[in-house]
Every structure is written in structure tokens, then in C-alpha cells.
Amino acid sequence: MDNVLTHRVGGPFIFVLVLLIMSQSIFSWATPFMDIIDMIFIEFGAFIGSSLPNGMLNNLLVDGVIAGLGGVVIFLPQIIFLFLFIYFLEGTGYMARAAFVMDGFMTMVGLHGRSVVPLMSGFACAVPGIMATRTIENWRDRLITIMILPFMACSARLPVYAVMIAAFVPNKQFMGFLTLQGVVFFGLYLFGIVMAIGSAAVMKRIFPMGKPTPFLMELPSYKLPNIRLIVIQSLERGKIFVSEAGKIIVAISIILWFLASYPIYEPTVSDRATTDANEQQLSDQMISTLQLNQSYAGTFGQLIEPVIEPLGFDWKIGIGLLTSFAAREVMVGTLNIIYSIEETDQQLGLIDRLKSEIDPNTGLPKYTLATTLSLMIFFAIAMQCMSTLAIVKRETNSWKWPLVMFGYMTILAYFSSWLTYEFANAFLLG
């Protein structure tokens, strides 16, 4: 068996195949469950929302607590499916072979053969990926893998990339058979990987070595895995996530809800007067826009505008950066609210709206390709995900590492975006 699975050429090939099957199955199995969970929480929120009298408690429960719980439970399908795979491969004895085959490649970039599976899982979502680093025995290798894992372009970045690319990257042919939009999309994935490798190389030098422990990895004999054990262990991982990371996620959700909902906006007569009765929906839309803009989150956006201006961002994006900390895909929803996009066909509406936004000072379109590229680079790098920070806290058992992660990724994102913006302005416009 080992002659095939750890063959010098065939081994890596088989491993890539296993990874592909794994990612594809997790994706296709987890998605329906995630949709169901999403629906249940939305319905439950709507039910609570309509059965309780309007007011602060109602909002807190629906938009704070239930939305926060939903944000926790939504991760369960991916976590459980990934661990079913990992425990299965571990149980058969294959995992050590995969590490054996990949170790040579991974040590070149300063990592461990066992880093591959967690890093690949990071393309779906960093949270299960970080939980999967538990298979890396050496603490330093494990820590570096955790610290670079959020650079893998996770699925939550997709909607943001999609909106931005559709709005601002011209749909031109590239090198004959590719489209420019497709190339930018691929470039963002590649960029994440390059950042990960670069950061790993730097961390390898910075992090204290301690005494090096020799690399002595046992290749256990192949055996049939115990299915009952695999199921129990995978469910246990899900339980750990909910009970330990879940608390932090719900708490931050409530804080974010508070920042976006307070102080409460009181619509004035003139606001109402500007829209007539048959545009009542638009009026509600306007109210939520005004609510967000003058909330603490809105104030925060305006407050940080001078700081993010060199990146080509305005205060509206500033608000989005704060709210998308709940989860990256929230950015799209926030921009929808900020720009008062109607519920129907939000994505198209937002794309058109962004395109037509005019800078009052210059009279030129406000969102240029430079701003878009800068924002996408920011999203590719910045630690815009509280769930990741919560699981890093759990897995490293300390607040130190999530804070270091947040700090270094934000700084890195800031300077990369700034460089991107300057470059793009110099070469694409000037």
C-alpha cells in the first residue's frame, strides 16, 4: 500500500486528489446544512421579532442574540464534516503518510507536512482550519500555521470580491481565453497564498525557538478506522467550538449590534415628507440608512476617515470595515444599507449604485479601480473575522495570539492597501 501512497511522484498526486475530494465534499455536503441553519435562524428571528412588542429588547434579541447564535451554529456543518474526514484519514493511518509526502515541500516554506490539510481547509473557512492544526504536534509549527491560515481566501470573502470585481473590473478578454475579471479573482487567491508563505518565513525567524525537538514521526500501520469513534470525536469538536468560541462570538455580535443601533435615530417630519406614501418602502430603507449613518458605527466610520483616506476609503467603507468584523460577507449587506439599496436584487443594485457614486469634491466617480483594488487587498489580508479570533483564543488558550494576529494582519493590510492605492493611481490613472 505504501508503495503507492508514498510514491515519490504518485504520492503527492494522490494527496492532492484526496484534498480535492475532501474540499469538494465538505463544500457540497456542508452548504445545504448551512442554508438550512441560516433559514432557521432568520425565520426564528422573524418569529421572535413579530411576536414581541417593538423596542430595545426585541432588537437586542433578534439582531443581537439570535443573529449572533446563528453566526456560531452556521460553522458547525463545516467543522463536523472536516473533522469526519480528518479523523477518518488519521484513523486509517494515511494522515502521517500525507505529512511524510508533503513535508519536504512544506519545510521549504518553513512549515510542517501536517500543515497542508489545515491550510487547505482554510480556503473554505479559517475556523475549522485552525481547529485542524491540532494534528501538528510541534507547538511552534502549529502556531505559525494558525497565524498564517486566515490569509487563505475563505468563502466569506467571495461575495465581497464578487461585488467589487463585477462593479469595477472591466470584463475584458485577457491573454485570449481569460477574462480580466477572472484573472483578478485568481490573483486575489494567489496573493493570499504568497502573503501566507512570506509571513511564515518571517515568523520562523521571529518566534522563539526554544530547544528544537527532533522530527521523529511514526508512520502507524494501516487499519480500518472505528466509525463510531470518528463520529463521537467530530461531534465533540463541534461541541467545543460552540461552547468555547461561541461565547465570544455571541458577545462580540451583541457589541456590534449595539454600535450599529445606538443612539436610536428618530425620524423627523421632514424625512417623512420627502417621500410620499407609495414609496413607503423606500422610506423605511432611508430610515435604516440614516440610523446606521448616525449610530456609533457611523460615527466610528467618520472618525477613522482621515486614517483610511490614504487607502482610498471613505467613511462609508469605514462603517463597513467595522460591521464586517462580524463576518466578512456582512460588508455587502452594510453597503446595501448605507446606500439604501432596496431588498430586491441587492447585488446588482449595489454594483450600479457604487458605480454611480460621485465624489462631491471632484465631481468624478468616487469609486475608482484604485479604490476597489485597495479594498480587495485589504479584505484579502485584514483579520476581519471575530469567529477566527475566537477560535484562535480557544486553540492557543490565550488572548495574546488572537491580539497579535489581529494587530499584525491589520497593519499589513493597511500598508498593502495603501501601496496598492498609490500604485494604481500612478499607473492606471496618472
Added chain:
Amino acid sequence: MSLSDAVVQQKYEVKQIQGEELVRIMEMGLTPGSICRVIRRAPMGYPMEIKIRGYLLSLRKKEADMIEVIPV
């Protein structure tokens, strides 16, 4: 010779181990006098897989360099 120069499918006797953390290597069964066989090498040459005391163990170059062997 060192284990890192060993040839696949050959059997070797461990003569001695030198360097840091050598106790760890011995604890895995690679004691002076023990017999090991090189099974294969990974795609990039390392790690290498050996059979020692009836089980399979993989080591990187750094560890293999520490182990002095003679062919059996």
C-alpha cells in the same frame, strides 16, 4: 557513514548518535546496536522512512545526520 547517506532497501546497524536531543532519538528505538532498514525517501529526498524494531519511523535530514551507521 551517516544514516542520511544510506541507500533505500539496505539494512544498517546503528553505531552511535551524536548531537542535541539524542536521547529522544534513542527512545524511539534507535539505540546503538539496533538494526534498521531504509524503506524509502519522500519526494524531495527527505524525510526518509526507516523500519526499526518492527515499526516505521520517518526522520528529516537533521536527525538522519546525527545517526552513524554501518551497512549490515
Added chain:
Amino acid sequence: MSKTNLAIQKDLLRQPSTITLVGNPNTGKSTIFNALTGLRQKIANYPGITVERKMGSTIINGVLHKVIDLPGAYSLNHKKADERITYETLIGSYDYEEKPDLLLLVLDASNLERNLFLASQVMDLQIPILMVLTMSDIADERGIIIKPEQLSSAWRVPVISVNARSKNCDTQIKEALIEKGVAVPKPFQWNPTTPLRKAVERLDKEWLSKHTQLPKRARPIEALRLIAEGGLEDSFYQYSEGGKAKKLIESLQNFLEAAGENPTAAEVVQRYRFISDISEGSVSKEHSNELT
């Protein structure tokens, strides 16, 4: 210390006790833990470190016992965080873990020599033990026949062989705990050479017993480590008079070298030598079936 062949204890499980699982990685230890505890288990981090603590409970003869699954280890070397937990729990000096009342020492029968290395170290700690052999089926396939009775008489502890994958694995272990009981192993069964034994005794008597908090049964193991590696600075204990200890250790190392032994290798080599000698009686390889 009983002078009989097996110092069997059977009444230990009449009252609630802590059953601790210890063994190499990949031995089926987790499978046994899960079989014993089922869904009555809890996983959390040990305080301040990233090692997970696996704790559960099981009922034997109507008495509820705690079950602890220690991190898998290849030896009692304790430089890494997970190894330190295993070591400190076994010697009973780790504040965040239950002191073991009895051990289930789990061994992979298809990989017995290396598994017995850790086992021989653990047995030096004199905690009541039931040895649990797993994966005898894989050993059989390779033509390695292990006779639990012979292993039992070689190491003077009760031994059972279980199929960790079978449904009644927990029942097999519970029945063995009731019927075969557990035994406190004799320390230093691996016949350390006379110079090594002398060196350990001297380090224990002249320094460890006077200047450390180590329990008596843990001191020989610590002495062996210090003689092999020096490494006072790696130690987790507040040694007083470290300078004096350093001199003593160096003089003991010189003493061993003068006696023709390599102080670094002496313990490991002798343990493995004893294990392969004893294995010839309890293990028979019917045909050499080399795995590749």
C-alpha cells in the same frame, strides 16, 4: 512491596477512583477511552497551555469512576507541554489533574518493543497497573504471536488483550479489572547495570531526597533523566543548591564512564536490551513478514 510474583489488588474499584489511560500515540488509547466513557466525556484545555484534557466517567460494578486519557507519549521525557502533563500526572505532582489510582497501560501488540519502552518507565513509578494489549489482530497478521500470560509473568502485572474496535471492548476491560485486578509493578525490573543503579541511588539519596519536592517513587526516574541529559535548567522543579547538584551529576557521569558506560545512553540502551531479551519469551515471530 509484596514479594509474591504478582502483587494483585482487586478491592481498589470498590470505591470511586481515578482510572488513567497511558500509552504511546496510535495505540487505540482514544478508542478505549471512548468505549469506557461513551458520551460521558468532556474535553477542555489544561490551564495556560494548548494541550487538551480528556476526562470522562465509567461505571464498574455500580461504582462511578473517573477516567482520564493522558496525552500519548513515547517516553517520560518531559520537555514538551503534553509530555509534561503525562509525566507530572503520573508522579502525582500536577495540580490540575487527578492523581491516578490505577493505570490502564495501553500497548500496541504489533509494535510491542517500542511500546514497552514507555511501559517500562511507567512501571518504575509503582502505580497499580492493568496492561491492555491492542491490535493483536494486526500482530497476528504479521506472524507476531503475543502471549499475554507470558508478558504478565515477565513484567509481573496482569495483562489482557482486547480488540479496541469490538463493541464489548469496555466490558472486556471492566471484567478484567474485576477478575484480574491490578498490580503494583516492581521498579527497576529492566535490570539496570550495577554502576547505573549505584549512580541513581546516590543522586536520589544525596540530593533529590533532600532538596526537591519529588515524591519518593518518582525520584529514580528523575535521577535517570538527570544523569543522561544533565538538564537541571529544563527541570520543572525549584531545585535548591543547583550548583552542588551539577557537580554531583558530573561526578556520577564520570563514574559511569569510568565503569565503561555511556551516561547518556545507559538507561535507554539497557531498557531496550531487557525488552528484546524478555520479548523472546513472550513474543514469537512465526515467520518474518516484513512490512513495507
